Amino acid sequence: MKYRRRIYYSAEQRAEIWDRWQRGESMRSIGRVFDRQSSSVFSVISPTGGIRPPDRRRGKSALSLSEREEISRGLSTKHSLRSIARQLRRAPSTISREVRRNGGQTGYRATTSDQAAWDRALRPKMCKLACHPKLADAVSAKLRRKWSPEQVAGWLKRAFPGEAHKQVSHETIYRSLYIQARGVLKKELLEHLRAKRTVRRSKHASQKRKGNGQIKDAVSISERPASVEDRAVPGHWEGDLVGGSKNSYIATLVERHSRYVMLVKVANKDTESVVTALIKSAQKLPRELY
Known part of the structure; x- marks a missing residue:
């Protein structure tokens, strides 16, 4: 049996795919740019339901790679954790936790520790509907009545003015529907949307916008x-x-x-x-x- 070769995209290529998708290009058109099938583009877009994941950034208070290298050099020269903390102008408890969770004073490595910290920081964030079950039930009821997410969000804003915990934006509703990992709204509710897609398209994807699908300066x-x-x-x-x-x-x-x-x-x-x-x-x- 012949297996298809797995296709990998670099970080730069993935960024370009998302840029083109948000501009309204089709998967087939994006695939041609990389000389690949549209299915390989779908594998990049579908895990998040066609919604671009936010760019990850390190926290301002997090230890940097250069600081971890200073910690590694300090440990190799038998400096105490307090002296390393003074040199980096960090709390001793911060350096102690960093060393303890990454191999101890004998096994600490800067690059390995930095990558481990980056991996640990990746956590699923609970969306608003997951934290407010009653709000999720109200949204589900309206979607079953064929209301669009925009209509639901507008109704909540008018029905509960000044009560932010009882309101939700249409973008949050779309994210809860299309990003399966959130699991807040049942996947069956997708059938109640007017556009029954498995991924969310860009608002620029319509063929009627900006002359897409039309011949420029056409003569009848x-x-x-x-x-x-x-x-x-x-x-x-x-x-x-x-x-x-x-x-x-x-x-x-x-x-x-x-x-x-x-x-x-x-x-x-x-x-x-x-x-x-x-x-x-x-x-x-x-x-x-x-």
């Missing part, structure tokens, strides 16, 4: 001259783009008078790729069609 076919319609004059071409499996595309050009057909394989469906490929192919036309 009704405006073409009559000579084109009767095919009497050579030199008029009709073009089309055919999409196949695995992000493959072929541009077609048909000369209306002679019915001469040109088939050109293109790397992508964007305008620049198609026009460049057609120009190269047009240079090989027979003399009769110039």
Whole structure:
């Protein structure tokens, strides 16, 4: 049995995927950028329900890697924990806990300890609906009545003015629905949303926004001259783009008078790729069609 090779994305590539997803690009379009299938992009986006996870940052009061290196050097030269704390201007209890939880005075290593602290800091944060069961029940009841999260959030704001613990934003509702790890609202409630998606799309993903899905400066076919319609004059071409499996595309050009057909394989469906490929192919036309 043949297994597919696991695809890994670097941190920079993942950041670019999320940037493009938030701008409204499709998974297939993002996959073409990295020359990969849309399923590999889905594996990055789906664990958090299409909602970009927040960037992790170290706390201002947390020990830095350079401070941990100073601790490691101090221990290797037999300095006491108090003298190391004075040198770093830290509380002795902070240095004591750091050394005790990371191998003790003989096994302490700066890089290992720094990575362990970063891993320990990753904890799931309880969302508001998890902390307020009655609020979660009220939201669930409205969703079952086909209310949108925006409508639910607006109703709570009007029904309980000045009571923040009884209000919730629509973003929190979406996060509770799409991020399965939170487990606050039952997954079945997704069926009550008007858009039954497994991941949340960007608000910029609509094909009607910013002219997406529309031809710029398009000229209606009704405006073409009559000579084109009767095919009497050579030199008029009709073009089309055919999409196949695995992000493959072929541009077609048909000369209306002679019915001469040109088939050109293109790397992508964007305008620049198609026009460049057609120009190269047009240079090989027979003399009769110039």
